[in-house]
Amino acid sequence: MPEAQALPDTRERILIEASRLLSINGYHGTTTRDIAAAVGISQPSLFFHFTNKLAIVQELYEHDIVPAVAGLENLVVGPGDPAAKLYAMIVGEFGRIADSPYDMRAHISFEALNHPDLAGFRDLVNQFDDLTRLLIRSGQESGQFVHGNAWLAQQMVSGFLVRANLFASSDQVERQINPREGAALVLRSLLIDPETIEQVEERAEELLPRYRSP
Amino acid sequence: MPEAQALPDTRERILIEASRLLSINGYHGTTTRDIAAAVGISQPSLFFHFTNKLAIVQELYEHDIVPAVAGLENLVVGPGDPAAKLYAMIVGEFGRIADSPYDMRAHISFEALNHPDLAGFRDLVNQFDDLTRLLIRSGQESGQFVHGNAWLAQQMVSGFLVRANLFASSDQVERQINPREGAALVLRSLLIDPETIEQVEERAEELLPRYRSP
DNA sequence: GTCTATAACCGGATAGAC
DNA sequence: GTCTATCCGGTTATAGAC
Numbered sequence: 001m002p003e004a005q006a007l008p009d010t011r012e013r014i015l016i017e018a019s020r021l022l023s024i025n026g027y028h029g030t031t032t033r034d035i036a037a038a039v040g041i042s043q044p045s046l047f048f049h050f051t052n053k054l055a056i057v058q059e060l061y062e063h064d065i066v067p068a069v070a071g072l073e074n075l076v077v078g079p080g081d082p083a084a085k086l087y088a089m090i091v092g093e094f095g096r097i098a099d100s101p102y103d104m105r106a107h108i109s110f111e112a113l114n115h116p117d118l119a120g121f122r123d124l125v126n127q128f129d130d131l132t133r134l135l136i137r138s139g140q141e142s143g144q145f146v147h148g149n150a151w152l153a154q155q156m157v158s159g160f161l162v163r164a165n166l167f168a169s170s171d172q173v174e175r176q177i178n179p180r181e182g183a184a185l186v187l188r189s190l191l192i193d194p195e196t197i198e199q200v201e202e203r204a205e206e207l208l209p210r211y212r213s214p
Numbered sequence: 215m216p217e218a219q220a221l222p223d224t225r226e227r228i229l230i231e232a233s234r235l236l237s238i239n240g241y242h243g244t245t246t247r248d249i250a251a252a253v254g255i256s257q258p259s260l261f262f263h264f265t266n267k268l269a270i271v272q273e274l275y276e277h278d279i280v281p282a283v284a285g286l287e288n289l290v291v292g293p294g295d296p297a298a299k300l301y302a303m304i305v306g307e308f309g310r311i312a313d314s315p316y317d318m319r320a321h322i323s324f325e326a327l328n329h330p331d332l333a334g335f336r337d338l339v340n341q342f343d344d345l346t347r348l349l350i351r352s353g354q355e356s357g358q359f360v361h362g363n364a365w366l367a368q369q370m371v372s373g374f375l376v377r378a379n380l381f382a383s384s385d386q387v388e389r390q391i392n393p394r395e396g397a398a399l400v401l402r403s404l405l406i407d408p409e410t411i412e413q414v415e416e417r418a419e420e421l422l423p424r425y426r427s428p
Numbered sequence: 429g430t431c432t433a434t435a436a437c438c439g440g441a442t443a444g445a446c
Numbered sequence: 447g448t449c450t451a452t453c454c455g456g457t458t459a460t461a462g463a464c
Contacts, residue, residue, distance in 0.1 A: 010429080026325040028242035031457060045430050047459065111240040111323060151388045152378060152396055156370065159377030164369040174365045182366055189403030224447080245439060259448050261441065435460075446449075 011049045012101075013039050015063075018056045019102035023166070027057060027112035057112055061121040064104040067214070068093065069124050072131045074214035075207060082139035083191060084203035087183045089132070090161065091204065092211035094179035097165045104165075132157055136190065145190040157186055225263045226315075227253050229277075232270045233316035237380070241271060241326035271326055275335040278318040281428070282307065283338050286345045288428035289421060296353035297405060298417035301397045303346070304375070305418065306425035308393035311379045319380040346371055350404065359404040371400055 008016070017038035021030045032053055036043040050056050071092060075085045097104055113122045133154040139145035164182060168175050180201070188194045222230070231252035235244045246267050250257040264270050285306060289299045311318055327336040347368040353359035359367075378396060382389050394415070402408045 024325075025328060026240050026242060026323070028240060029325050029328075032459085033457075041429090042431060043457090044432085044459075044461095048429060053458070109240070109323070109325060111238075111243050111325070114239060114243075146402070148395055148399070149388065149392065152391065153399060155378040155381060156374040156396075156399055159373030159375075160370040161373075162377070163373030164366060167369060174363065177366065178363065181362055182370075185362070185367060185370055185403055188360070189399055194408060246441085247439075255447090256449055257439090258441075258443095258450085262447060267440065429464105431462100431464075433461085433463100436458090438455105438457075440453105440455090442453075443451085444449100445451100446447105 010039065010041065010045075014046060014049055014056065015060060016101060016103075019060050019104060022057065022060070022109060022112070023103045026109040027115070054115065054117055058118065058121075060102055060104065061118065063102060064097075064100070065121055065124045065128065068096065069128050069131070070214040071096075071211040072128060074210050076131055076135060078207070078210050080203060080207050081144060081200075082135050082142060083144050083187060083196075083200045084207055086132075086135050086139065086157070086190070087187055087200055087204035088207040088211050089135070090157070090183035090186055091179040092208060093161055094164070094177050094182055096212070098168075098177065098179075129154060129158055139190065144192065146192050153190060156189070160186060224253065224255065224259075228260060228263055228270065229274060230315060230317075233274050233318060236271065236274070236323060236326070237317045237319045240323040241329070268329065268331055272332065272335075274316055274318065275332065277316060278311075278314070279335055279338045279342065282310065283342050283345070284428040285310075285425040286342060289425050290345050290349060292421070292424050294417060294421050295358060295414075296349050296356060297358050297401060297410075297414045298421055300346075300349045300353065300371070300404070301401055301414055301418035302421040302425050303349070304371070304397035304400055305393040306422060307375055308378070308391050308396055310426070312382075312391065312393075319376075319382075343368060343372055353404065358406065360406050367404060370403070374400060 014035060018030070018035045021034050021038060024030075025034075032046050033043045035056070036046050039046075046053075046056075050059075072089055075089055078085075080088075110125075112118060113125065133150050136145060136150045136153050136157075140147050140150065160182070164177055168177050170176060183204070184197060184201070187197055187200060191197060191200070228249060232244070232249045235248055235252060238244075239248075246260050247257045249270070250260050253260075260267075260270075264273075286303055289303055294302075324339075326332060327339065347364050350359060350364045350367050350371075354361050354364065374396070378391055382391050384390060397418070398411060398415070401411055401414060405411060405414070
């Protein structure tokens with residue numbers, strides 16, 4: 001039987017504190033000294049757990065963007081109508097980020113993604129956007145969504161997800177995100193017939209597991 | 215009669231290039247050497263035009279956030295219904311950022327706003343968000359907007375504005391923002407009766423000058 | 429696994445010539 | 447107004463003791 005554990009191990013605490021600092025100050029604005037101080041170890045001790053500063057960021061991105069793309073891909077290729085899929089994605093994404101032990105709020109600030117060694121993650125972020133846009137286009141073509149610039153609509157969805165997570169704080173009740181309310185907000189903007197939202201919600205609930213565990 | 219001017223003066227070119235680099239790499243990720251190289255002068259030459267690196271950012275923020283808050287404030291206190299005001303703000307904001315000589319896309323990355331000397335601008339950004347939320351609440355209370363978490367709705371609006379501007383590029387036709395389509399996208403999500411959007415648009419057109427020249 | 433000491437480098441800013 | 451040379455503080459990362 002495992003004992004009641006006290007603190008997460010040092011490696012894990014580095015990831016947690018780093019994610020928090022990176023969300024606030026960005027990659028270049030967060031020093032290894034800052035991270036070490038937050039964890040309570042000396043700065044060089046970081047390099048016992050990670051080969052370099054970038055490796056910390058890479059692991060955080062791995063944890064954040066990989067499951068997101070996998071979940072969305074799984075939703076897209078599976079059964080269901082575009083509206084229900086989009087709804088499920090938004091609910092799933094709000095939930096996933098809220099449940100993460102890390103503070104992955106703004107996908108840790110896009111600024112770090114310009115680093116050459118993070119090109120793979122940048123591609124994944126773009127893929128997530130592409131898939132979201134695909135979902136919107138499908139809905140437009142199937143007559144479920146109003147016609148219009150799908151890129152613009154996708155920016156609304158993506159911007160909403162990033163912003164809401166970035167500024168959510170559990171201290172303030174007003175800022176606790178209700179994933180389903182967030183999803184409904186977006187869907188009302190896209191649906192030709194907003195009255196159908198309840199049925200979309202019902203169908204989305206069945207799709208949700210496909211997003212959460214691809 | 216003024217001659218046909220060639221290049222903007224150096225000071226102006228510094229602001230233009232700095233805004234571009236800051237939008238991509240953030241404050242800490244943009245060095246004075248990067249900016250100087252983009253302008254085509256030596257790094258110390260920057261300090262003839264600006265007292266320090268932060269002064270460049272301050273001037274850019276001044277140009278970006280001050281007119282935005284002034285315009286929105288002017289809209290809020292003036293006549294008109296909340297839906298038309300919100301529509302006018304979104305159209306005005308998309309237009310204002312598109313017309314700016316500077317690349318103020320993500321409000322130059324929020325990361326810089328943590329600097330103590332930029333506290334004033336941070337307050338202005340918060341004020342812009344507060345006023346947007348006020349507009350949404352007014353619409354909810356007057357029965358024009360659906361009820362719900364106004365903070366969440368405001369994050370959708372604010373996130374949309376930042377994201378769309380951040381990723382807009384004149385190269386790709388798909389990514390050229392139509393301000394009115396963007397505003398309609400948001401309004402459809404909030405209006406109890408989406409059918410009234412045409413009337414909202416008409417009333418908003420009259421309000422637009424109030425946002426543009428406070 | 430964590431420490432101290434330190435190397436190697438980079439970034440902002442100044443001095444002073446032209 | 448712009449340059450070269452340079453200072454100095456801060457940052458990542460390594461070496462090696464415990």
